[in-house]
Amino acid sequence: MARGGYGDVVLAAPVTVPYVRYSIRGAHWFLGRALAQLLAVAKIPKQRVDGLAVASFTLAPDTAVGLTQNLGLTLRWLDNVPMGGASAVVSIRRAARAVQNGDAEIVACVAGDTNHTDSFRRNTSAFSQFAQDAVYPYGSGGPNTSFALLTSYYMRTYGAKREDFGKLCVAQRNNALKNPLALFKKPLTLDQYLNARLVAEPLRLFDCVMPCAGAEGFLVMREDTARDLGLPFARLLAAIERHNAFPDDPIQYRGGWVMDRAELYVQAGLMPADIDFIEVYDDYPVINVLQFEDLGFCSKGEGPDFIRANTFEIDGTFPCNTSGGQLSVGQAGAAGGHLGAVEAIRQLTGQTLGAPVAGAKYGLVSGFGMINYDRGICSGAVVLAAD
Amino acid sequence: MAEAKMRARGKNPILRTPLPTLPPHKRSRVALGLTAAAARGALELQVCRDCGAAQYPPREVCRDCLSSRLFWRPHKGEGELVAETTLHAAQELYFRERLPWRIGVVRLDGGANLVAYVYDRVRRAPCRVRVEAALDRGGQAVLIAVPAIGSTDLSIDPKLREMTCDPRARKILVTDGKSAIGQAVVRALAAGGAEAIWVGEAEPWKKIAGTTKLRDLPQVSMVPLDVTDSASVRELAGEIGAKVDILVNTADCHRTLAIAARGALDAAQLEMDVNYFGLLRLAKEFAPLLKARAADGPANAIAWVNVLSIFALSNYPPHGTYSASKAAALSLSQALRGDLYAAGVRLINLFPGPVDDEWDQLELPPKLSPSALAAALIEALQGSMEDVYPGEVAQDWLARHRENAKALERELSEGNR
Numbered sequence: 001m002a003r004g005g006y007g008d009v010v011l012a013a014p015v016t017v018p019y020v021r022y023s024i025r026g027a028h029w030f031l032g033r034a035l036a037q038l039l040a041v042a043k044i045p046k047q048r049v050d051g052l053a054v055a056s057f058t059l060a061p062d063t064a065v066g067l068t069q070n071l072g073l074t075l076r077w078l079d080n081v082p083m084g085g086a087s088a089v090v091s092i093r094r095a096a097r098a099v100q101n102g103d104a105e106i107v108a109c110v111a112g113d114t115n116h117t118d119s120f121r122r123n124t125s126a127f128s129q130f131a132q133d134a135v136y137p138y139g140s141g142g143p144n145t146s147f148a149l150l151t152s153y154y155m156r157t158y159g160a161k162r163e164d165f166g167k168l169c170v171a172q173r174n175n176a177l178k179n180p181l182a183l184f185k186k187p188l189t190l191d192q193y194l195n196a197r198l199v200a201e202p203l204r205l206f207d208c209v210m211p212c213a214g215a216e217g218f219l220v221m222r223e224d225t226a227r228d229l230g231l232p233f234a235r236l237l238a239a240i241e242r243h244n245a246f247p248d249d250p251i252q253y254r255g256g257w258v259m260d261r262a263e264l265y266v267q268a269g270l271m272p273a274d275i276d277f278i279e280v281y282d283d284y285p286v287i288n289v290l291q292f293e294d295l296g297f298c299s300k301g302e303g304p305d306f307i308r309a310n311t312f313e314i315d316g317t318f319p320c321n322t323s324g325g326q327l328s329v330g331q332a333g334a335a336g337g338h339l340g341a342v343e344a345i346r347q348l349t350g351q352t353l354g355a356p357v358a359g360a361k362y363g364l365v366s367g368f369g370m371i372n373y374d375r376g377i378c379s380g381a382v383v384l385a386a387d
Numbered sequence: 388m389a390e391a392k393m394r395a396r397g398k399n400p401i402l403r404t405p406l407p408t409l410p411p412h413k414r415s416r417v418a419l420g421l422t423a424a425a426a427r428g429a430l431e432l433q434v435c436r437d438c439g440a441a442q443y444p445p446r447e448v449c450r451d452c453l454s455s456r457l458f459w460r461p462h463k464g465e466g467e468l469v470a471e472t473t474l475h476a477a478q479e480l481y482f483r484e485r486l487p488w489r490i491g492v493v494r495l496d497g498g499a500n501l502v503a504y505v506y507d508r509v510r511r512a513p514c515r516v517r518v519e520a521a522l523d524r525g526g527q528a529v530l531i532a533v534p535a536i537g538s539t540d541l542s543i544d545p546k547l548r549e550m551t552c553d554p555r556a557r558k559i560l561v562t563d564g565k566s567a568i569g570q571a572v573v574r575a576l577a578a579g580g581a582e583a584i585w586v587g588e589a590e591p592w593k594k595i596a597g598t599t600k601l602r603d604l605p606q607v608s609m610v611p612l613d614v615t616d617s618a619s620v621r622e623l624a625g626e627i628g629a630k631v632d633i634l635v636n637t638a639d640c641h642r643t644l645a646i647a648a649r650g651a652l653d654a655a656q657l658e659m660d661v662n663y664f665g666l667l668r669l670a671k672e673f674a675p676l677l678k679a680r681a682a683d684g685p686a687n688a689i690a691w692v693n694v695l696s697i698f699a700l701s702n703y704p705p706h707g708t709y710s711a712s713k714a715a716a717l718s719l720s721q722a723l724r725g726d727l728y729a730a731g732v733r734l735i736n737l738f739p740g741p742v743d744d745e746w747d748q749l750e751l752p753p754k755l756s757p758s759a760l761a762a763a764l765i766e767a768l769q770g771s772m773e774d775v776y777p778g779e780v781a782q783d784w785l786a787r788h789r790e791n792a793k794a795l796e797r798e799l800s801e802g803n804r
């Protein structure tokens with residue numbers, strides 16, 4: 001049976017709770033502020049929100065359930081989406097079906113985390129049972145270890161150079177300089193990238209996201225609702241998700257997008273060449289390249305040539321992570337998964353904080369998350385269109 | 388004087404002694420199967436009884452066929468080092484203090500990916516490797532990728548020597564040097580490169596063959612030590628305790644009495660006083676000192692060794708009271724092990740079968756020679772394990788115990804050694 005389309009489902013009200021490196025607040029504060037901003041932007045009372053999708057790593061011992069009472073929300077649709085970098089895509093996909101079928105009218109998708117001075121160590125030391133048992137005891141490098149292994153394999157196998165990854169990081173920094181909410185305010189030169197301190201060979205400092213606190217949010221509803229509220233919106237054309245793809249690959253050199261990309265473009269009625277900008281999950285630059293390849297912008301192994309042939313700034317040949325991405329804005333925990341979605345909605349509704357991609361009509365948002373053991377488990381993507 | 392033959396270490400007494408830190412200790416219960424095998428120096432992985440798939444990381448249900456019949460089985464650990472990294476940043480203090488660390492991912496032949504430490508002499512990835520299990524400083528199992536061919540000496544790897552307790556250049560207390568085992572242990576430690584060896588002597592006026600030879604070894608200092616006398620233990624701890632890197636408890640009282648024999652009670656009390664209370668007295672005085680120096684540079688306090696007996700696992704009625712005292716010592720050693728591991732000091736138990744000495748006179752061969760026992764002790768220190776079963780009889784009893792402890796009890800009670 002062919003999958004049904006998303007009809008008149010739209011995304012609106014992109015909000016960001018400004019990021020800070022460390023915070024003394026709890027995750028509830030950031031998620032609560034995100035919800036307050038959503039209500040303010042949409043000019044609706046709290047009671048209008050009847051659905052909520054939540055992604056957070058630092059909400060424990062609470063889940064989305066505890067948050068309802070904490071924020072005084074009475075809902076008829078609630079989802080806890082513990083999928084890190086894939087949580088925005090998954091939240092959109094589920095919320096869309098809920099509003100499309102009338103299970104909810106307005107779903108708030110929020111993601112946020114706090115970051116205390118010792119949060120990151122605590123989170124990574126007990127990230128999963130496999131991570132706790134079989135990765136963390138080996139040097140306690142956290143995700144740096146896993147991505148260093150993937151990066152070294154990719155470089156060796158496909159001939160990527162440090163300069164290739166550096167080009168992506170420098171471009172994202174240039175994009176971030178136009179975003180007032182980005183935590184990184186200074187330009188990054190290729191030299192600085194190449195000579196930064198070693199973290200986990202071949203990764204150096206600017207290959208790694210900086211953990212911080214913050215939140216992102218947006219609303220999912222039907223077009224009629226958005227028009228009634230006078231909200232600019234982006235349409236949802238297509239969505240895919242996949243978990244634990246290719247478990248027998250000796251190391252992760254491709255993600256679940258490969259299994260589902262044909263469906264993504266068929267559902268969207270578009271080809272990769274039609275996409276005007278892309279927001280990829282970017283905790284480490286190697287994963288950007290996997291998404292370029294696995295989402296069909298180039299073939300497997302052609303990533304390095306693709307990088308050399310393109311520019312990734314907002315006005316480049318392949319605008320990518322136009323807000324600066326996590327690498328230059330900061331990684332506010334699970335909000336990192338929502339950063340790209342929120343930026344894409346801003347781009348497609350003319351509400352950018354920084355510079356717009358000229359004439360952008362179609363944006364692709366890709367998610368990737370949860371290094372459960374030796375690879376990222378969750379992947380997904382959505383295609384959004386301007387009204 | 389005990390100090391006489393010691394080379395000055397040149398430690399600056401003004402400097403603060405670093406405090407011990409440990410690698411992450413937390414494991415799920417199922418993951419401790421890896422530790423159970425590593426404690427014996429073996430690599431075991433879960434294998435599915437229904438479909439044969441090897442599993443890693445440890446889990447509750449087979450990743451292929453979802454069977455719950457997963458059993459830990461010895462594994463060759465052969466595979467390919469697919470990718471590697473060298474960590475220059477770490478979140479835990481233990482790793483941070485010892486950066487950098489070489490880490491890799493190994494694809495086992497037949498599937499399953501292993502994240503492992505990579506031994507210094509392994510070529511750059513990709514290459515064939517073999518994976519071994521070791522115990523880290525907190526006593527938890529870790530995997531190490533070593534060259535596919537040839538033997539490995541972890542103690543020469545600048546980083547992975549952390550997994551070992553190599554006696555080279557260490558200062559060691561052997562609590563009793565009068566027994567054949569004690570003498571063999573002292574000689575083996577001297578040959579293994581120990582810098583200084585204090586050898587306990589309970590009743591110096593008793594001239595025992597062999598002790599004169601020990602005195603001639605340049606590393607050796609004889610010291611008065613009677614483990615049945617709390618004051619004696621306390622005095623020696625006060626004198627040398629803060630310098631001991633490895634304590635080897637060879638003090639042993641062995642009478643061959645069945646429990647109903649005349650004099651069994653006196654013998655049992657004496658055995659308990661040496662084998663159980665002796666260990667307790669040593670633990671009380673020396674364990675805090677070893678723990679305090681567990682991170683004292685490259686010459687830190689690092690290990691505690693007990694010579695127990697395979698009779699500790701299941702009572703051997705012809706040596707009924709002795710078996711009971713060794714079982715008591717084994718139980719006590721578990722409490723001591725937990726205490727010492729909190730500082731990163733390893734406790735190693737040796738479980739020899741009958742030894743070729745006077746007290747096992749009536750035991751039939753095969754018997755373990757004192758020098759073979761001593762060699763096993765050195766090997767355990769140089770390697771990475773905490774339970775050592777040297778010799779054929781110990782291995783045989785261990786296998787029988789692990790397969791069916793009740794059967795072993797019956798067999799031993801029927802005189803079927």
